[in-house]
Amino acid sequence: MKESSKGSRRSIGRGEKVRAAVLAATLEELGGAGYAALTVENVAQRAGVHKTTVYRRWKDRENLVVDALSEQIALEIPIPDTGAIATDLRELARGFVRWATSVSGQAVLAAVLSDALRIPEVVAARRRIFGDRLRRAEQVIRRAVERGELPSDVDPAEVIKAMVAPLYLRLLITGEPLDRASADHAARAALAAARAGVLGRSGDRPAE
Amino acid sequence: MKESSKGSRRSIGRGEKVRAAVLAATLEELGGAGYAALTVENVAQRAGVHKTTVYRRWKDRENLVVDALSEQIALEIPIPDTGAIATDLRELARGFVRWATSVSGQAVLAAVLSDALRIPEVVAARRRIFGDRLRRAEQVIRRAVERGELPSDVDPAEVIKAMVAPLYLRLLITGEPLDRASADHAARAALAAARAGVLGRSGDRPAE
DNA sequence: TCCTATTGCAACTTCCAGTTGCGATGCGTA
DNA sequence: TACGCATCGCAACTGGAAGTTGCAATAGGA
Numbered sequence: 188m189k190e191s192s193k194g195s196r197r198s199i200g201r202g203e204k205v206r207a208a209v210l211a212a213t214l215e216e217l218g219g220a221g222y223a224a225l226t227v228e229n230v231a232q233r234a235g236v237h238k239t240t241v242y243r244r245w246k247d248r249e250n251l252v253v254d255a256l257s258e259q260i261a262l263e264i265p266i267p268d269t270g271a272i273a274t275d276l277r278e279l280a281r282g283f284v285r286w287a288t289s290v291s292g293q294a295v296l297a298a299v300l301s302d303a304l305r306i307p308e309v310v311a312a313r314r315r316i317f318g319d320r321l322r323r324a325e326q327v328i329r330r331a332v333e334r335g336e337l338p339s340d341v342d343p344a345e346v347i348k349a350m351v352a353p354l355y356l357r358l359l360i361t362g363e364p365l366d367r368a369s370a371d372h373a374a375r376a377a378l379a380a381a382r383a384g385v386l387g388r389s390g391d392r393p394a395e
Numbered sequence: 396m397k398e399s400s401k402g403s404r405r406s407i408g409r410g411e412k413v414r415a416a417v418l419a420a421t422l423e424e425l426g427g428a429g430y431a432a433l434t435v436e437n438v439a440q441r442a443g444v445h446k447t448t449v450y451r452r453w454k455d456r457e458n459l460v461v462d463a464l465s466e467q468i469a470l471e472i473p474i475p476d477t478g479a480i481a482t483d484l485r486e487l488a489r490g491f492v493r494w495a496t497s498v499s500g501q502a503v504l505a506a507v508l509s510d511a512l513r514i515p516e517v518v519a520a521r522r523r524i525f526g527d528r529l530r531r532a533e534q535v536i537r538r539a540v541e542r543g544e545l546p547s548d549v550d551p552a553e554v555i556k557a558m559v560a561p562l563y564l565r566l567l568i569t570g571e572p573l574d575r576a577s578a579d580h581a582a583r584a585a586l587a588a589a590r591a592g593v594l595g596r597s598g599d600r601p602a603e
Numbered sequence: 604t605c606c607t608a609t610t611g612c613a614a615c616t617t618c619c620a621g622t623t624g625c626g627a628t629g630c631g632t633a
Numbered sequence: 634t635a636c637g638c639a640t641c642g643c644a645a646c647t648g649g650a651a652g653t654t655g656c657a658a659t660a661g662g663a
Contacts, residue, residue: 205641223431223510226619237642242621300508300567302431310570317568348569349584352560359508360525360563361556362518376557376593383591385584410609434650445611450652 208234209241213255218294222252222301252298253308259295259316266323272331276378279324280350280370287358287365300359321347328381341381342388349386350377410452416442417449421463426502430460430509460506461516467503467524474531480539484586487532488558488578495566495573508567529555536589549589550596557594558585 212234216225227248231238245251264286267278286292299313321344328343337346353373357363380386420442424433435456439446453459472494475486494500507521529552536551545554561581565571588594 221510221512227621228619238620239622239643240641243640247621297510301510302429302505305429305432313568314570321569348561348564352564353556355568356556356560356563359567360521361529362522379593380588380591383588383593385587385591385593413610435652436650446651447612447653448610451609455652 205234205236205240206244209236209244209251210255210258213251214259214291214294217252217255217297218290218292221297222303225252227251249303249306249308252303253306253312256295256298256309256312256316259291264320264323266327268327268330270334272327272334272336273374273378275327275331276350276374277371279327279347280354280374281367283351283354284365284367284370287354296358337381338384338387340384340387342386345386345388346377346381349380350374413442413444413448414452417444417452417459418463418466421459422467422499422502425460425463425505426498426500429505433460435459457514457516461514461520464503464506464517464520464524467499472528472531474535476535476538478542480535480542480544481582481586483535483539484558484582485579487535487555488562488582489575491559491562492573492575492578495562504566545589546592546595548592548595550594553594553596554585554589557588558582 209230212230213225215233216230220229225248227241228238230251231241234241241251245254264282265278267275267282269275269278287296295316298309299316303309304313324347325343328337328341328346331337332339332341332343350373353376354365354369357369358365363369377386417438420438421433423441424438428437433456435449436446438459439449442449449459453462472490473486475483475490477483477486495504503524506517507524512518512521532555533551536545536549536554539545540547540549540551558581561584562573562577565577566573571577585594
């Protein structure tokens with residue numbers, strides 16, 4: 188067990204390139220053709236690799252998909268800090284729309300909403316991805332409260348959820364286009380609701 | 396072409412029972428195992444019918460699923476009219492939750508969000524299903540406006556969307572449970588937003 | 604009862620998941 | 634530079650499910 192540092196026994200660079208190429212190809216296939224239509228042979232061909240090689244590194248199709256998704260979790264999304272809640276929220280919404288319409292975003296959404304949800308690891312990945320993002324986005328609201336831009340009893344998570352929920356509704360249910368205009372709209376609506384005291388921390392019943 | 400009325404040439408009752416059984420079995424398989432795991436042989440077996448019979452009536456798996464879903468479109472959801480917007484919205488939200496957690500609801504959602512979305516007919520079915528429901532639910536808001544319970548400039552569609560969007564978010568993204576409590580919460584939040592003038596018809600910028 | 608549309612059945616073809624054995628090759632090390 | 638081993642390419646396989654076809658059985662209406 189006397190090895191240089193850690194990880195694989197010998198060659199590192201070679202296999203790592205293969206791994207990266209296959210995972211990238213998996214994401215492209217996922218975003219392009221979807222989970223059901225994703226065949227290992229297509230992934231292998233796109234990665235310039237033989238099918239057997241894929242099966243040597245990943246147990247089966249599911250593990251491949253899960254691994255490709257896990258790679259995306261580490262992808263940090265920018266949290267704006269413009270000094271004003273209106274522009275912060277707008278940038279947050281625009282960033283979401285950019286991600287949701289990007290290749291990797293489409294891939295993650297396709298997998299995370301498809302029949303891949305039968306895979307427990309994918310469910311866990313979904314929770315991690317969206318949970319992390321929500322938690323990181325909340326600081327935008329907290330800063331606004333500290334600056335006095337929002338009432339101190341707003342629930343940060345509720346504001347973020349109120350902003351992204353209509354965007355997801357468009358994306359997944361109504362099928363309306365997801366563009367910058369809808370992002371700005373969602374940001375303004377969420378901000379208005381927060382200012383109106385509708386998104387309070389204690390069960391939101393202000394004018395009841 | 397001298398036939399009794401219209402449609403099939405001869406026996407009607409026999410084939411109709413088969414059709415109904417297969418479609419019901421398809422929905423059960425869809426809700427239970429999902430779209431990807433739905434095999435025609437399992438559907439046929441569940442319907443007490445041979446695989447060939449299914450293929451004689453439906454061109455392929457996709458057409459079968461689309462047909463099963465189309466059947467569900469006709470399913471009317473109750474529009475409450477209690478005389479008060481608070482209870483109307485609450486009942487609307489509860490009805491949605493009941494549907495979303497029912498067998499047929501799970502089946503529709505599974506298909507409408509899975510890789511079946513690659514099928515244009517499923518996309519069209521999705522638009523029809525949710526478009527119709529939205530349009531029918533809007534009358535609850537209109538009645539409330541007429542009664543003077545809500546400002547006259549609220550956008551009915553926006554109110555309904557604001558109510559169901561967080562429910563879909565729970566159902567599809569965060570994975571939080573969808574129960575009566577979350578339904579009531581969503582109804583109260585949407586009502587509060589509507590009363591606060593946040594869901595106006597003209598671009599929602601009240602306190603800007 | 605008879606006639607015929609419809610169903611059941613079995614035997615295919617095709618495609619993809621996943622496996623196995625062997626030969627080829629790339630890469631770090633001596 | 635040359636060796637050795639890990640990794641990759643390749644081809645041939647099994648197994649299951651989609652979808653097809655020809656024929657026999659059957660059920661319902663006239």
